[in-house]
Amino acid sequence: MSADGVAIELRDVSFRYRPGDPLAVDRVCAQVWTGTITAILGPNGSGKSTLLHLLLGLLPLQDGTMWLMGRNHAAYSRRELSRLVGLVPQDEHVTFDLSVLEYALLGRAPHLNLLELPQPEDRELAQTALRTAGIAALARRPVPSLSGGEKQLATVARALAQEPQILLLDEPTSHLDLANARRILGVLRALRDAGKTIVLTTHDPNAAAAVADEVILLREGRVLAAGPTSDVFTSEHLSATYGVPVEVISVHGRLVVLSHD
């Protein structure tokens, strides 16, 4: 952990997909603290996924600087990055009938060289990851046969087997029903309590309100507001983010976002 508790720092990060396109990410400055859950919240097309892919290194940084754990993002090799940052993509597609355990074992790849096969220790770690995600009982089931929620948890387990300090999740609850979304968010809270830094994107303010310690509001690639959820979640901020009138109310101590016609 870095001494000042900042896991990720973005300074004036900009990105456009093609020359001449508008900026998908526009001079974004933001900080993510270690051991917190940070939600990047915004409407569709606001640059959330782009930002996540920049953090992952999948997209090249064009402008600005990014710091991970106190070290310049550019100084990490791809392998080092994959040991530090795990990804749970929005729509993981597993074509072949790998069992859940075999699938989670793929998360050990960053710790193996090109010619190495997973060892019993790797298998142990994959099994631990399944337990952490609460799906140890599914270890032998083929991934394509899982329900949406189970598959999402399997993906979380696969990312956890990487032993990352930072976990990125792209719209982790968008395809899930209420019960499964709760399950995922519960696992994320437990991971945060265990010291992991979690960054998730979502277009659903209620999902962010339910789980995030910190929120970064994005609109058209720009940060509208950032900070602790209770400070950022105001009717004014959210209305500006989504471009429709939004009301934030507190129910039993929880923030709930309502949109009015």
Add this chain to the structure above:
Amino acid sequence: MSVRATHLPPEERRARVRLVGLMCILLALMLVSLFMGRYPGPYFTAPQVLRDNPLAQRLALNLRLPRILAAVLVGMVLSASGNVLQMIFRNPLVDSGFLGVSAGASFGASLAIVALGGRAWTVQSCAAFFGLLGLAASYLLGQRIHYGDWVLRLVLAGIAVSALYSSGTSVLKYMADPLRQLPDITFWLLGGLWGITWPDMLQVLPVTIPSLVILYILRWRLNLLSMRDETAFSLGVAAGRERFVLLLAAVASTAAMVSKAGLIGWVGLIVPHIARRWLGSDAQRALPGSMLLGGVFVLACDDVARTLLSGEIPLGILTSFVGAAFFLAIMLRQDWQVRR
């Protein structure tokens, strides 16, 4: 090894036992095949005949043995390549026959026979070049077709590319010298191993053995490469580079074997399918399983091809018949689903 093996989950232990069993079956079949043939008598040559008859000895060592090895290699290469192509293209319904590789290789070989003098190395390199070109064309076309999902698009593109190549091969057949060149081309399209000699084997071994070793060593990585790029990248995998190495090994070894054996259809599709059923889809087990099972399958077909009738049955006809029949049989079963 034994200490670790006790910690393995039951399915993994079962798969290991099955792999060893397959290996034993393959070795036993290779040994038995040495005694099978049409000389001195049909079907089976008794060991004492082989001991006492010097002509039978020479026949077994100089004709049967290289042919047995070639059959095993053809089976291993086609099945391993089929498995690799299926995983890399995330599509359980493709093999080198479906992706324009085989059709491209036979077009290249026909071209070399008709236009380039037909020397062994020109035939092989032409086969490899047009095989790779066929694969690239199928892939690029598959990305541009606006119909169906990825599985269907790639298969459709492969069919179209293969058909184009086939029509090109037909033109070459039409142009070919009916006495000198046409028999060579016809051999290609039917597929068979009757002309295989030790020098042929020595020509293909430098390509096929390293390719098979590369595929075997990198087999677990195939699981990673069957994931989307986003996931593979997040796992630190240089997906483009690794896919290229594996595809090159798969296509080069296929083209090398096809340049000697002609078109041997359906092996690359059906064998990995059965291997996944028996051993699970994890390529760490399915790939060696495909190799061994492919060796057994093609060798058994070739034994039938050279022993059953007094004349030779083209091997490609047999593998296609058995493969397609098997494919239909599992498709028509009630619990059928494409084993991925």
